[in-house]
Amino acid sequence: MKILTLILVLTGMATVGAHAQNKLEQDRQAIKALAGFYKVNFNYAEVTAPDTAYKFSKPYKSHANEWAEIIVDEPKRIVIQHMLAIDDSTVIKHWRQDWTYEDTDLMLYTQDNAWKKAKVSPADVKGKWTQKVYQVDDSPRYQGYGTWSHVGGRDAWQSETDSPLPRRESTTRNDYNVLNRGSRINITKEGWMFEQDNKKVIRTANGDKLLAVEKGYEEFSKIAPEKFAFAQKWWASQEKYWADVRAVWADILANNSNLKVQTKTNGKLLYEVLFALGYQSVKEKWTTAQNQEKVKAGLQPYLVK
Template identity: 75%
Template sequence: MKILNLLTVLIVLITVNAHAQDKFEQDRKAIKSLAGFYKVNFNYAEVTSPNPEYQFSKPYRSHGNEWAEIIIDEPKRIVIQHMLAINDSTVIKHWRQDWTYEDTDIMLYTQDNAWKKTTLTPAEVKGKWTQKVYQVDDSPRYQGYGTWSHVGGHDAWQSETDSPLPRRESTVRNDYNVLNRGSRIYITKEGWMFEQDNKKVLRSPQGDQLLAVEKGYEEFTKIDPKKFEYAQKWWDTQKTYWADVRDVWTDLTKTSPTDFKVETKVNDKLLYEILFALGDQSIKDKWTSTQNKEKIKVALQPYLAK
């Protein structure tokens, strides 16, 4: 009888482990399917406010061609770099998303372009993937964790976390300073959807004040890769430099204190302008990786708040 009970336990454990491994591979497949060549439609609109006198902002709509390339593919870490292809001769290195599995290290946005390094418990992240989103200059933007689901053949992930103001409002509004993002990603036949329920919050020592709630949809629809030939050639010349930028940021965040803050502008210069110019200079002068990192560190220092 004891032998039968032991066999039963072993069979259950093997079955559970096999299911967990299958789920893990489904997660990885879903994340990797976010990469590709897309036309993206951006649609945002404020839908409600607790203040009856609140003046709703004008809905935001835009579109563009975006290439998402997997640049790191490790078992528990997948990094996807986005590029905007504006025409046949212009490309902008866009946002980046790092997916990490059961990651206990996270940087949570507080306010005023500052983040707090936090350690989660293994129980909090068990079976979950963290999406770490970075700016065009590879500085932090926001990080949130959640579980991928694969019910009925539908792949979806969701999380809730705080972030800076969206770029479309960061230079035109100062009535709120935190965007609480409710994010849902789900895979479609044509590509994928990034759906958001966002709360615009004014954070102060007295607490959080909700200004408005916004709905957002970013629809990624697959298109002909030929539209991105110039972008691919451009990235091929730039990718080594930007790998050095990522390495420098990683070192800086690891050695920084608990609170980490990045200035948005110094001497009337945005950080991404400095780093993009360095990238072009690196290619022109054929800098080594060591040279790149030295110059990147010098460029970043004025933007790191003490």
């Protein structure tokens, strides 16, 4: 009887372990499905506000051709770099998303382009993936964790976290300073949908005040890769330099419990400085050591002590 009980227990443990491993692989495949060649439609509109006198902003609509390339594929870490293909001769290194499994380390946005390091309990992130989003200059943007679900043939993930103002408003508005992002990702037959319920928040020492709520839809629809020939060629020449940029940022984030970034110094935006260094690196064939030394020097004026 004891032997039978032991066999049943071990069989149950093996079944649970196999299920967990299968779920992990399902998660990985869903994340990897975010990569590809897309036409993206951006749609945002404010829908509610607590102040009845509030004047809603004009709905935002835009579109672009975007290539999302997997640049790191590890069992519990997947990194996807996005590139905007403007035309046959212009490409912009766009945002980056790092996916990490059961990650207990976060950089949480506070306000005014500042982040603080936070530790999450293993229980809170068990079976969950963290999406760490970075800006075009590879500085942090926002990080949130959630569970991938695979029900009825649908792959979906959701999370809620604070972030800086979206780029579409960061240079035109100053009536709020934190965007609380409610993000949902759904994999579709055509690509994927990035749906958002965002709260525009005024954060002060006295607490948070809600200004308005907006709905957002970013629809990624697969298109032929031919439109991205120049972008692929450009990235092939630049990817070594940007790997060194990521390494410098990783060192900065690992050694600072708080981080504040000044986006503009001496009339230059941070991404302009790093992009210029990238072109110079390719032209002059800098080594990894040279890249990292020059990137550190370029970043220094933008890191607020």
